[in-house]
Amino acid sequence: MVQNDRRALRLVHLYPDLLNLYGDRGNIITLLRRCQWRGIPLTVERVSLHDRFAFADADLVFMGGGSDREQTLLFQDFQQHKGPALVEAAEAGLPLLSVCGGYQLLGRYYRTHTGEEMPGLGFFDAWTEAGSTRLIGNVVAEAPLLGEGMGLVGFENHSGRTFLGDRGGIQPLAQVIAGQGNNGKDKGEGAVYKNAIGTYLHGPVLPKNPALADWLLARALERRYGDGSLTPLADRWEQSAHDAVARRFASR
């Protein structure tokens, strides 16, 4: 199955020791394997507190979700050091996947129960308000970005309600068929802005959504090499795991 493609890529895993709440590692494994099966060399760099990194050298960035406590630990480091450089690179088209806490940190602000506002980086024109209940459960959604009739499946577990503005043409990543999505109200799930994705489908969102994994890889290859073509993979279990969720939870 290994093709002979030498277009190497560099993936940055941001705060892997702090933002690792729910199987976020599954996304890294998925990107690694899908590159390996195609003969694309992919290196993963773990960048955490106090590390210095030039995001201009990166091809792909992943930020997972974290608990409230651990997000507090990285807040300053992200605001002052990595965040602004990351935003600059993402504005210039760096592909990025941010999940749950990572998604919130890239928005304009997070407003807590007590009305306190924690500023985000404002990369996504989106804001989050703490909710009184957690939105938990399986999600089935439609994601036209990934192609005609393509779906997105996953699991959400968040108390924040995120709302999207319209600056720069930010769009929801998907429309929920089952589940709550960004805020439980407008059916939107996640966000797409330039080549950056934010989503509440936590942890291992990529394994069961290979089209999303390949969308990110294709954007990265296009940006670095001007050619985003990817050899198709068989995706047997990827597809059956995806379909099983869609079948079980979307029919209700």
Add this chain to the structure above:
Amino acid sequence: MLHSPRMLAGLWAGKTAIWLTRRIGHGGTSFPGGLGRRIAPGLLSALAAQLKQGAMVITGTNGKTTTSKMLAEMIAASKLTLTHNRAGANLVGGITAAFIESASVGGSIASDLGVIEVDEATIPQLVREVRPKGVVVTNFFRDQLDRFGELDKTVTLVESALAALPPQSVAILNADDPLVASIGRHYKGRIVYFGIDDRSYGSREMTQSAETRFCRLCGHPLVYDWFFFGQLGHYRCDHCGFARPQPKIHVSQIELKGEDGSAFTVHAPQGSWRVELSTPGFYNIYNALAATAAALRLDLPERSIQAGLQGYRTNFGRMERLELDGGRRAFLALIKNPTGCDEVLRTLTQNRGPKRLLVIINDNAADGRDISWLWDADFEALAPVLPELRSVATSGLRGEDMALRLTYAGVAADALTYEPDVSQAIAAALEMTGPDETLYILPTYTALLEAKTALSNLGHSPRYWEE
């Protein structure tokens, strides 16, 4: 004795429900308790108050069932009688059901002691209803985050339950888990710590699935001299001074013997003794230590403690050996969260030789609806035994997710089979297993119950509520 008619009505309804659910082939492990409580909300308190020498409560993420059963063996070896939710139903309904079963028709509990395994979310309520003599906290790992939200909340929940303990009670805490030991920092009552001093196993480097490397008290990085697994090890915080407490009950001279178990020396203020444990898995040494600490608190004689551990055989799906014919071997090992699963995989890969694997993943409420943890678990650790795997199959509600996980861990997609029906998957796997081969069945909690029923229908294992 129960004198109130309402209490008796609750008791009898529960007893009838236990009888009925068993007649129709279920374990009857929690529904009867829930029913009894609906009729008489004070039932558990009234029954538990009759225990002559009180109750010991065991909580934490991993090792609750094993620690409880080891303690139960020690108590049995002391010729004391016991009420114990031994089928592992550890929510308030299941615990009440165990007491209902243990009570006479008139509502008397004749047991000397109670051993109660309890879910972390249930412990605040349990401590109010059963005022225990002690609480053992084994460890904290991510498990069922769809119920708890975040691990920090689970830790805080247990911490608040400890604060409500009666003054004569004691907290028995794992010194090696900084998340557990941190709750001892503000606890006002008596604490007994247990831990492993021997550094012949483990490593200087942190493994994949540690929950934190930051101090829970001040947020600064913890410095580790040694890791055993996950975040368990010898640690300190150079910022606030929090450090692994020196354990009063500790272990040295560990010798691991693969699937045959382990040997080690336990040190306590009462003396030191050598233990031979037939239950495999490094983590079971922690369980044996926790049970020993609880037994010492209950003033059990050293002889009974030793006899209890010596006589302990893994059961109820904790690396449980199944009786098969023709020299074939099979093990049933519960997996339900990353660290527990990693430890099972570590034991499995210690055995070299032809093997087969069946992983059964459900996402019912008792398993956790969220199966993200499959990606935190280190199935990549199977790499050295991949050439020895003669077949790999998955089953259960999330069997296709499991097949996908194994594909990304290096099992060829074409080499995998998925059979949705658990009993058919087990029958097929047993059928396939030849002489000199070992079959490993790895189920989640509700899948374990299904597997047990399927195995007993095939004539391989006792019904779980009879164990």
